[in-house]
Amino acid sequence: MAMSDRGTWGSRFGFVLAASGSAVGLGNIWGFPTKVGQNGGGAFVLVYLACVIFICLPILIAELAIGRRTSSDPVGAYSKLRPGTRWWMAGGLGVAAGFGVLSFYSVIAGWALAYIWFTAIGTVSSDALESAAFFTEFTGRAPINLLLTFVMLASTAGVLLGGIRSGIERVSKLLMPVLALLLIILAIRAVTLPGAAEGLAYYLKPDFSKALNFGTLNAALGQAFFSLSLGLGTMLVYGSYLTKREGIARAAIMVVAVDTSLALLAGFMIFPSGFSIPGFDPSATGPGLIFIVLPQLFATLPGGQFFGATFFILLTVAALTSAISLLEVPVAHLIDSHGWKRTRAVLIVMIATFALAIPSALANGASDFFTHLPVIGLDFLTVMITVWNDFALPMGGLFTAVFVGYVWRIDNALEELLAEQAWFPGRQLWGMLIRYACPAAIFLIIFGTLRGMIT
Ligand code: PHE
Numbered sequence: 001m002a003m004s005d006r007g008t009w010g011s012r013f014g015f016v017l018a019a020s021g022s023a024v025g026l027g028n029i030w031g032f033p034t035k036v037g038q039n040g041g042g043a044f045v046l047v048y049l050a051c052v053i054f055i056c057l058p059i060l061i062a063e064l065a066i067g068r069r070t071s072s073d074p075v076g077a078y079s080k081l082r083p084g085t086r087w088w089m090a091g092g093l094g095v096a097a098g099f100g101v102l103s104f105y106s107v108i109a110g111w112a113l114a115y116i117w118f119t120a121i122g123t124v125s126s127d128a129l130e131s132a133a134f135f136t137e138f139t140g141r142a143p144i145n146l147l148l149t150f151v152m153l154a155s156t157a158g159v160l161l162g163g164i165r166s167g168i169e170r171v172s173k174l175l176m177p178v179l180a181l182l183l184i185i186l187a188i189r190a191v192t193l194p195g196a197a198e199g200l201a202y203y204l205k206p207d208f209s210k211a212l213n214f215g216t217l218n219a220a221l222g223q224a225f226f227s228l229s230l231g232l233g234t235m236l237v238y239g240s241y242l243t244k245r246e247g248i249a250r251a252a253i254m255v256v257a258v259d260t261s262l263a264l265l266a267g268f269m270i271f272p273s274g275f276s277i278p279g280f281d282p283s284a285t286g287p288g289l290i291f292i293v294l295p296q297l298f299a300t301l302p303g304g305q306f307f308g309a310t311f312f313i314l315l316t317v318a319a320l321t322s323a324i325s326l327l328e329v330p331v332a333h334l335i336d337s338h339g340w341k342r343t344r345a346v347l348i349v350m351i352a353t354f355a356l357a358i359p360s361a362l363a364n365g366a367s368d369f370f371t372h373l374p375v376i377g378l379d380f381l382t383v384m385i386t387v388w389n390d391f392a393l394p395m396g397g398l399f400t401a402v403f404v405g406y407v408w409r410i411d412n413a414l415e416e417l418l419a420e421q422a423w424f425p426g427r428q429l430w431g432m433l434i435r436y437a438c439p440a441a442i443f444l445i446i447f448g449t450l451r452g453m454i455t
Contacts, residue, residue, distance in 0.1 A: 006071060006164075006240070006241065006335070006336070007163050007164035007165060007241060008164065008165070008241050008242070008243050009164065009165065009169055009241050009242060009243070009246075010165050010169055012245075012246045012250075012251060013173075014165070014169040014172070014173060015169075015238070015241070015242055015246060015251060016251055016254045016255060016258070017169070017172040017173050017176045018168050018169050018172040018238060018321075018325075019229075019235065019238050019251070019255045019325075020172075020176060020254075020255050020258040020259060021168075021171075021172035021175065021176050021321030021322070021324070021325070022229045022234055022235075022238065022321065022322055022324070022325030022326075023227060023228050023229050023255055023258070023259035023322070024176075024179065024258065024259055024262045024263075024318050024321070024322070025105075025227075025318045025319050025321065025322030025323075026105065026108055026109065026112075026315065026318065026319050026322065027223065027226045027227040027263075027322070028227055028259065028262050028263040028266050028318065029183075029262075029263075029266045029290070029314065029315055029318055030108065030289075030290045030315065031223055031226060031227065032048075032223060032227065032263040032266055032267065033266055033267050033270035033271065033289060033290075034289050034290070035048075035219050035220070035223050036048075036203065036267060036271075036282075037271075037274075037282035037283055037289060038219070038282075038283055039215075039216045039219055039220070040207055040216070040283070041202045041203060041205070041206070041207060041282070042202070042203060042204050042205045042206035042207065043206035043207055043208050043212075043216075044216060044219070044220060045203070045204075045206070045264075045267070046206055047212075047216060047217060047220040048220045048223060048224055049260070050220075051220050051221045051223075051224040051441075052224045052228070052256060052260055053256075054433060054437055054438075054441075055221065055224070055397070055433075055437065055438050055441055055442065056224045056225060056228045056230055056256070056397075057252060057253070057256050058401075058430050058433040058434050058437075058438055059230055059231070059397050059400055059401055059434070059438060060228055060230060060235055060252045060255065060256065061248060061249055061252045061417065061430060062400050062401065062404040062413065062434055063230065063233070063235040063236040063239060063400055064235055064236070064238070064239030064242065064248045064251070064252060065239065065248055065404070065413045065416045065417050066078075066081070066236050066239070066400070066403075066404065066408070066413075067235070067236040067237060067238065067239025067240035067241075067242070068239045068240060068242045068244070068248065068416060069081070069413075069416045070240065071240050072240055072336050072337075073091070073095070073233070073236075073237060073240070073329070073332040073333040073335070073336040073337055074090070074091030074092075074094040074095060074232075074233030074236050074237065074329065074333065075088050075091035075092055075094075075095060075333055075337050076091070076333070076336045076337045077091060077233075077236060077240070078090050078091040078403070079091070081403075081407075081408050082403075082407060082408070087403060087407065090396070090399035090400070090403060091233060091236075091333075093232075093392065093395065093396055093399070094231075094232040094233030094234075094236070094329060094396055095233065095329055095330050095333045096392075097231070097232035097233075097329075097388055097392045097393065097396060098232055098233065098234070098326050098327070098328075098329030098330045099330055099349075099352065099353055099356060100356070100384065100387070100388045100392065101232065101326055101388045101389075102153075102156075102323060102326040102327055102353050102357075103353050103356035103357040103360055103384065104357070104360040104381055104384040104385060104388075105319065105322070105323055105326060106149045106152045106153050106156070106323060106353070106354075106357050107145065107148075107149050107357055107360045107361045107381065108319070109149075109152040109315075109316065109319035109320070109323060110145060110147075110148025110149045110151065110152050110361070111138075111139065111145075111148070111291060112312050112315040112316045112319055113148055113151065113152060113312075113316050114138065114144070114148055115291060115295065115308075115312040115315075116309050116312040116313055116316060118134075118138075118295065119295055119298050119304075119305060119308025119309050119311070119312055120305055120308065120309035121305070122299065122304075122305050124295035124296065124298070124299050124308075125296070125299060126296055126297075126299035126300045127296070128277075128279070128292075128293075128296060131292045131293075131295055131296040131299070132288065132292045134295075135288060135291050135292050136364070136365065139364035139365065139366075140364055140365025140366050141366060142361070142362055142366035142367070145361040145362070145364075145366065146358065146361050146362075149354065149357050149360075149361045150354055152319070152320070152323060153323070153327075153350050153353060153354050153357070154350065155320060156320065156323040156324050156326075156327050156350070157327065157346050157347065157349075157350040159171050159320075159324050160324060160327055160328060160331060160342075160346045161342065161343060161346050163342060164241050167324075168324055168325075168328065171320075171321065171324070172321055172324075175317050175320070175321055176321065178317060179262075179314055179317050179318055179321075180262065182310055182311075182313065182314040182317075183262060183265050183266065183269065183314060184265070185310065186269045186307065186310065186311055186314070187265050187266075187268045187269040189269075189307060190268065190269045190270070190272040190273045191268060191272050193272055193273060193276040193301075194276055195272065195275045195276035195277075196272035196275065196276060198275040199271035199272035199273070199274060199275030199276070200268075200271065200272060202271055202275065202282060203267050203268070203271040214445065214448030214449055214451075214452050215449065215452060217445050217448070218390060218445050218446070218448065218449040219390075221394055221441070221442065221445050222389045222390040222393065222394060223389075225389075225393040225394055225396075225397055226389045226393055227259055227260075227263055228255070228256065228259055229322070229325060230393065230396070230397055230400075231392070231393035231394060231395070231396030231397040231400070232326075232329060232392070232393055232396050233329050233396070234325045234326065234328070234329055236400075237325075237328055237329055237332045238325065238328075240332070244419045244420055245420060246422075247420075247422035247423050247424070248416075248417050248422065248424075249417060249422065249423060249424040249425075249426075249430075250422070250423050269311075270289065270290075270294070273293075273294060273297050274289065274293055274294075274297075276297065277293065277296060277297055280293065290315070294308075294311065295308060298311070327346070327349060327350065327353065330345075330349045331345045331346055331349050334348070334349065359380045360380055360381045360384055362380075363379040363380035363381040363382075364379065364381065390449065391446065394442050394445065394446055395442075395446065397438070397442055398438075398439055398442045398443060398446070401434050401435075401438035401439045401442070402439055404434055405431075405434045405435035405436075405438075405439065406435070410431040410434065410435065413434075414427055414431070
């Protein structure tokens with residue numbers, strides 16, 4: 001299929017906003033602070049930054065290069081570069097992960113949507129137990145959760161029907177600046193709360209005794225992959241809509257900078273807020289940090305209904321631009337590799353994802369079976385998050401690094417990266433990271449976690 005039929009980004013700015021829209025999501029605002037809290041604060045932040053710079057940035061560049069070279073979906077891309085081999089399966093893992101991640105992502109995005117309303121009308125209590133009970137009661141109701149999940153998926157599909165430029169790019173250009181602005185307002189509000197200093201100290205002062213074990217390393221790496229939308233072909237697909245005019249390295253650095261600053265900024269908003277609540281324990285909060293602790297704070301703050309609703313609008317918008325990019329992976333696959341029309345691909349993928357989302361939507365009390373899965377005892381949603389975030393995405397990254405480093409090879413990738421004399425200062429270092437550091441680090445971390453799980 002000719003490039004013009006598939007669509008391209010209108011400008012580098014458009015690409016950077018769309019790719020940042022993909023990257024900045026629940027992972028930054030919900031996942032990052034939660035993981036920092038569960039893994040001991042400041043030291044985790046440093047481990048995270050190291051993963052971003054030395055592992056994720058090189059892989060992001062690699063994914064974009066594969067995408068642009070082949071102008072294809074992940075399956076098509078690997079098979080174009082190595083026809084007749086099994087490498088297409090690495091792309092297939094990505095397409096499956098697009099479904100898998102979106103199926104649980106849309107459930108959580110649905111909660112964010114509902115909390116806009118809950119905080120705006122002030123239904124959440126300032127009491128910790130009551131706020132927790134409210135969340136449990138709400139997430140345990142089947143019809144409303146299914147409806148919210150469906151609304152999020154349908155809005156995502158609505159944007160994708162518009163295609164690349166007038167769908168994804170236009171919506172990202174509109175929503176990303178709004179999102180950054182809301183986050184800045186909320187962070188300023190948070191650091192001026194009483195108790196903010198304690199929260200900042202927790203967030204910024206590293207305590208290494210807590211961070212240097214496989215569990216933490218894996219959490220940091222998984223989080224970094226997830227946050228940068230890596231390892232499932234999203235960036236490969238977004239790269240496939242780039243024209244040769246745009247320098248990949250520069251665009252990649254911009255996306256990493258936006259994503260990482262917004263994750264860090266989310267920490268500046270969450271920890272001071274949390275610590276301003278008496279008796280707050282960051283390590284004991286887990287996912288409830290956003291849906292239980294913060295609403296509790298908004299319930300006491302002057303203007304809390306306003307700030308609360310603003311926060312959840314922010315979360316919903318961030319989730320929407322990421323969901324768009326998740327849905328686009330299987331959609332691009334059906335269009336590029338199977339010749340489907342965009343409308344048909346979008347609608348079918350949306351319905352299939354909704355079907356897969358049902359067990360996750362019912363996994364918080366609405367269905368006993370999905371809330372306590374037989375044998376493992378965990379809820380379905382948690383299992384999905386672990387399988388996709390902690391394993392599938394790093395595995396996808398491992399495949400990308402090995403493929404580019406040893407199969408497609410660095411010089412061929414560099415030819416793509418340096419097209420039209422593009423700026424790429426650290427190219428040798430990049431090659432070494434892709435060939436040695438990325439595969440070794442990812443492998444060690446996945447292996448270490450598995451061993452920790454088994455023993
Ligand atoms: N990066 C998104 C977030 O931080 C999630 C995502 C992962 C989107 C993988 C696309 C691909 O929430």
